[in-house]
Amino acid sequence: MPVVSMTVNGKPVSAEIEARTLLVQFLRENLRLTGTHVGCDTSQCGACVVHLDGIAVKSCTTLALQCEGAHVTTIEGLADPDGPLHPMQEAFREHHALQCGFCTPGMIMAALDIVRRRGNDLDERTIRDELDGNICRCTGYHNIVKAIAAGAKAMAKGGPMRQAAE
Amino acid sequence: MSATGIGAAVRRKEDIRFITGRGQYTDDIVRPGAARAVFVRSPHARARIRHIDVSAARNMPGVVDVLTGEQLAADKIGNLICGWMIHSKDGSPMKMAPHPALAAETVNFVGDPVAVVIAATVAQARDAAEKVKVDYDVLPAVIDPAKAKSGPQIHAVAPRNTIYEWALGDPKAVDAAFAAAKHVTRLDLVNNRLIPNAIEPRAALAEYDAGTDRLTLWNTSQNPHVARLVISAFVGLAPEHKLRVIAPDVGGGFGSKIFIYPEEVVCLWAARRLRRPVKWTAERSESFLTDAHGRDHVTHAELALDEHGKILALRVRTIANLGAYMSTFSSSVPTYLYATLMSGQYDIPHIYCEVDAVYTNTVPVDAYRGAGRPEATFVVERLVEVAAREMGIDPADLRKRNFIRSFPHQTPVIMTYDAGDYHASLRKAMELADVKGFNKRKRESARRGKLRGLGYSTYIEACGIAPSRAVGSLGCGVGLWESAEVRVNPTGTVEVLTGTHAHGQGHETTFAQLVSERLGIPIENVSVVHGDTDKVQFGMGTYGSRSAAVGMSALVKAIDKVIDKARKVAAHMLEASEGDIEFKDGKFTVAGTDKSAAWGDVALNAYIAHKFAGQDLEPGLKETAFYDPTNFTFPAGCHICEVEVDPETGRTEIVSWTAVDDFGTVVNPMIVEGQVHGGIAQGVGQALLEGAVYDNNGQLVTGSLMDYTMPRAYDLPSFKVGLTETKSPSNPLGIKGCGEAGAIAAPAAVINAITDAIGSEDVSMPATAATVWAALQRAQPARRAAA
Numbered sequence: 001m002p003v004v005s006m007t008v009n010g011k012p013v014s015a016e017i018e019a020r021t022l023l024v025q026f027l028r029e030n031l032r033l034t035g036t037h038v039g040c041d042t043s044q045c046g047a048c049v050v051h052l053d054g055i056a057v058k059s060c061t062t063l064a065l066q067c068e069g070a071h072v073t074t075i076e077g078l079a080d081p082d083g084p085l086h087p088m089q090e091a092f093r094e095h096h097a098l099q100c101g102f103c104t105p106g107m108i109m110a111a112l113d114i115v116r117r118r119g120n121d122l123d124e125r126t127i128r129d130e131l132d133g134n135i136c137r138c139t140g141y142h143n144i145v146k147a148i149a150a151g152a153k154a155m156a157k158g159g160p161m162r163q164a165a166e
Numbered sequence: 167m168s169a170t171g172i173g174a175a176v177r178r179k180e181d182i183r184f185i186t187g188r189g190q191y192t193d194d195i196v197r198p199g200a201a202r203a204v205f206v207r208s209p210h211a212r213a214r215i216r217h218i219d220v221s222a223a224r225n226m227p228g229v230v231d232v233l234t235g236e237q238l239a240a241d242k243i244g245n246l247i248c249g250w251m252i253h254s255k256d257g258s259p260m261k262m263a264p265h266p267a268l269a270a271e272t273v274n275f276v277g278d279p280v281a282v283v284i285a286a287t288v289a290q291a292r293d294a295a296e297k298v299k300v301d302y303d304v305l306p307a308v309i310d311p312a313k314a315k316s317g318p319q320i321h322a323v324a325p326r327n328t329i330y331e332w333a334l335g336d337p338k339a340v341d342a343a344f345a346a347a348k349h350v351t352r353l354d355l356v357n358n359r360l361i362p363n364a365i366e367p368r369a370a371l372a373e374y375d376a377g378t379d380r381l382t383l384w385n386t387s388q389n390p391h392v393a394r395l396v397i398s399a400f401v402g403l404a405p406e407h408k409l410r411v412i413a414p415d416v417g418g419g420f421g422s423k424i425f426i427y428p429e430e431v432v433c434l435w436a437a438r439r440l441r442r443p444v445k446w447t448a449e450r451s452e453s454f455l456t457d458a459h460g461r462d463h464v465t466h467a468e469l470a471l472d473e474h475g476k477i478l479a480l481r482v483r484t485i486a487n488l489g490a491y492m493s494t495f496s497s498s499v500p501t502y503l504y505a506t507l508m509s510g511q512y513d514i515p516h517i518y519c520e521v522d523a524v525y526t527n528t529v530p531v532d533a534y535r536g537a538g539r540p541e542a543t544f545v546v547e548r549l550v551e552v553a554a555r556e557m558g559i560d561p562a563d564l565r566k567r568n569f570i571r572s573f574p575h576q577t578p579v580i581m582t583y584d585a586g587d588y589h590a591s592l593r594k595a596m597e598l599a600d601v602k603g604f605n606k607r608k609r610e611s612a613r614r615g616k617l618r619g620l621g622y623s624t625y626i627e628a629c630g631i632a633p634s635r636a637v638g639s640l641g642c643g644v645g646l647w648e649s650a651e652v653r654v655n656p657t658g659t660v661e662v663l664t665g666t667h668a669h670g671q672g673h674e675t676t677f678a679q680l681v682s683e684r685l686g687i688p689i690e691n692v693s694v695v696h697g698d699t700d701k702v703q704f705g706m707g708t709y710g711s712r713s714a715a716v717g718m719s720a721l722v723k724a725i726d727k728v729i730d731k732a733r734k735v736a737a738h739m740l741e742a743s744e745g746d747i748e749f750k751d752g753k754f755t756v757a758g759t760d761k762s763a764a765w766g767d768v769a770l771n772a773y774i775a776h777k778f779a780g781q782d783l784e785p786g787l788k789e790t791a792f793y794d795p796t797n798f799t800f801p802a803g804c805h806i807c808e809v810e811v812d813p814e815t816g817r818t819e820i821v822s823w824t825a826v827d828d829f830g831t832v833v834n835p836m837i838v839e840g841q842v843h844g845g846i847a848q849g850v851g852q853a854l855l856e857g858a859v860y861d862n863n864g865q866l867v868t869g870s871l872m873d874y875t876m877p878r879a880y881d882l883p884s885f886k887v888g889l890t891e892t893k894s895p896s897n898p899l900g901i902k903g904c905g906e907a908g909a910i911a912a913p914a915a916v917i918n919a920i921t922d923a924i925g926s927e928d929v930s931m932p933a934t935a936a937t938v939w940a941a942l943q944r945a946q947p948a949r950r951a952a953a
Contacts, residue, residue, distance in 0.1 A: 040871050041451055042451075042872045044872070075185075075186065076186065076187045093185055100416065101185075102365045102417025103417075131879035136879075139843055145884065
């Protein structure tokens with residue numbers, strides 16, 4: 001079986017895996033990073049979004065082998081376990097942008113990518129359109145939109161260090 | 167109101183683990199040595215199983231075993247059940263067909279499980295599942311509920327595929343009222359079948375400990391104790407005291423995770439048989455085929471009015487499709503959760519509602535957010551809106567002419583509404599929605615080539631499920647009270663153990679708010695425990711908007727008992743009589759003095775017990791309460807939807823949404839608004855986007871998220887949400903509950919708005935662009951004539 005090596009949340013990892021292993025399976029089962037979730041099997045729901053070399057991807061539609069040598073960031077890698085929360089995480093809590101929490105990691109990782117591509121001053125229309133790839137069944141999106149706008153602004157205040165996690 | 171008490175928008179305690187990826191959902195849980203289960207499911211809607219050959223599958227790499235329905239039956243595992251008895255008009259009981267967890271003789275819907283492959287990995291199990299050979303004799307399937315009674319008989323116990331023919335109300339009085347009516351509005355309505363699609367798929371992890379002969383089940387359940395009871399008492403897998411059910415973090419339920427399904431039964435059975443933990447997680451397209459679907463009514467309804475628009479009577483006839491088997495609460499949804507709401511917010515003297523429930527070869531149907539009340543509200547609010555249009559009366563005015571004004575109000579359909587002010591919510595909603603400015607906005611839309619419409623939905627619902635005696639008399643097999651245990655620790659922190667379950671509703675915060683306020687202790691010092699039958703005494707779980715109304719009422723009773731006992735302890739400590747002890751803001755004081763004892767000291771003393779002899783006061787500070795509500799609660803409100811329809815494409819955009827709801831006492835307004843938002847989104851989903859489609863062969867055409875349209879952020883506006891308040895008189899806190907209201911109100915508001923915009927009532931749900939465009943074309947001659 002092939003061996004894949006990559007960096008996940010800053011740590012080098014390596015494992016022998018079946019070639020058909022999806023990145024999300026690698027993260028959840030090999031690395032026990034269960035913050036990234038599987039919500040569907042057709043790549044629509046977005047619960048599996050992670051960052052691959054700084055860009056949002058759906059880890060359910062990415063083979064682990066495709067990530068050879070790459071840097072992967074998951075929800076667990078956004079903030080130090082003992083440190084402060086990422087401003088986007090703070091914003092989600094402040095604005096009640098989650099209920100059951102299952103879509104939340106993917107939603108936050110997607111939100112960071114929206115900021116990367118569209119900047120820190122996001123209007124409602126932009127956010128709603130950009131959330132095309134993330135489905136939430138609980139919140140009706142109202143508070144998610146508010147949180148993402150607020151999180152984006154807060155990230156700007158923090159300066160370059162607080163931009164989308166690499 | 168304190169910063170962390172009742173009414174405060176406290177930020178949620180549970181969020182930390184969810185926003186950092188540290189939630190513990192069922193699929194996240196790893197048990198050493200666990201094998202993985204993949205089910206083999208019928209590709210046919212109806213067939214006889216001639217033979218299952220598992221030999222090739224058994225020999226595949228990594229396979230532990232392949233098990234079938236024959237083996238399940240041989241091991242004497244019982245069938246799944248429906249727990250609510252409904253009788254037909256002729257007095258005969260509902261026809262409940264046997265529902266084994268693995269089909270052995272016939273399969274009755276595409277997705278019906280026939281075998282399970284247990285292997286070391288999911289991939290190996292899937293590969294092996296493809297090698298299971300099932301020899302089917304395909305039989306003609308019944309798909310359309312409107313034609314079910316004349317189709318081939320699916321189950322031996324149910325001639326004409328009829329489960330029950332039920333009715334509520336007085337048909338003679340209704341007929342007389344109709345005979346005298348000046349105006350009758352008639353509608354044929356379909357309440358479209360929905361697929362719940364909580365974003366977390368269902369999962370089950372079962373483990374058997376041979377040393378203690380105990381089974382443990384981790385399950386995506388909204389009600390672990392009920393699951394344990396059913397699996398023990400009916401399925402007979404293990405006695406309750408040898409079965410632990412844990413519902414850890416659960417990613418949304420909306421009703422679909424109430425029911426006891428084949429998969430958890432099979433995992434438990436397999437785990438004990440194979441002496442190895444067994445884990446199953448649904449794939450999304452598998453969820454489409456196995457989670458209970460919602461709604462699926464075909465209805466003919468008629469409203470009789472006098473010349474002033476006063477409603478005289480309502481007559482409803484519904485065919486309810488319950489699918490291939492009766493799911494756990496299925497029978498109650500189109501009967502006692504539906505017909506009993508037919509009065510709406512209106513003073514309707516005579517109502518008659520007939521419901522025929524039928525079997526079809528489709529996925530079983532059961533409660534889904536609103537469970538019967540969205541269906542009822544759609545009937546009533548469409549009738550009222552259409553009646554207003556037909557009679558040339560403003561729809562808000564017609565409603566006001568018929569609103570119930572005095573309480574308590576006995577409806578003709580069992581429910582007694584205890585408190586409400588429907589005028590207040592309508593008035594406030596109309597202000598917030600700026601209804602006065604609508605005509606101006608409509609003209610402005612027209613200048614841009616768009617058709618603008620406005621629709622009302624003044625809904626009421628019955629929730630706070632439920633007074634046990636009432637539901638028992640109506641056929642429910644269980645009581646619907648709730649339990650709470652309050653454990654004060656020696657160091658003064660508090661644990662609340664509640665029989666409710668949170669899968670998004672924020673109980674770890676809201677229940678703590680109540681304790682924080684009543685005991686005067688910081689909210690950080692309160693933990694809320696739920697979801698584990700080993701930790702929490704029996705509780706009925708969460709659904710039917712019951713957790714605050716019923717669950718918190720139990721908590722209030724337990725807290726009162728704790729304060730009572732603590733006062734006794736304080737009396738000993740302060741050497742005063744109990745009657746002189748006052749308790750306020752976490753401090754016990756001897757009245758008229760400055761002698762006091764802090765909460766923490768009293769708690770410690772309760773456990774050290776040095777200050778009192780065990781004879782007159784037991785040590786410890788822990789109390790339990792069970793609370794049985796005296797009535798349902800009746801949240802009600804007014805939602806106003808404003809749309810723009812593009813006549814070229816039929817596409818609808820919701821340009822504004824106003825919701826004014828009366829939920830009685832509100833514990834956390836931020837969480838309540840969140841519930842309203844989410845409910846509206848699901849209601850809009852039903853009205854505009856969602857709908858399960860079966861082909862004539864019983865194949866679920868909308869079998870994945872590719873073909874079943876879930877609402878996305880761009881399908882919805884931001885919502886204007888307001889509140890009015892009339893407290894519920896039937897529980898100590900005056901809470902009505904809010905979890906389902908949005909889903910109940912929304913569909914009627916959307917369809918009322920679209921039909922207003924296009925000037926035609928001929929719009930079905932989901933009102934997709936194609937549907938609305940077609941309605942516009944059909945209405946063309948009339949529109950040209952009117953122009």
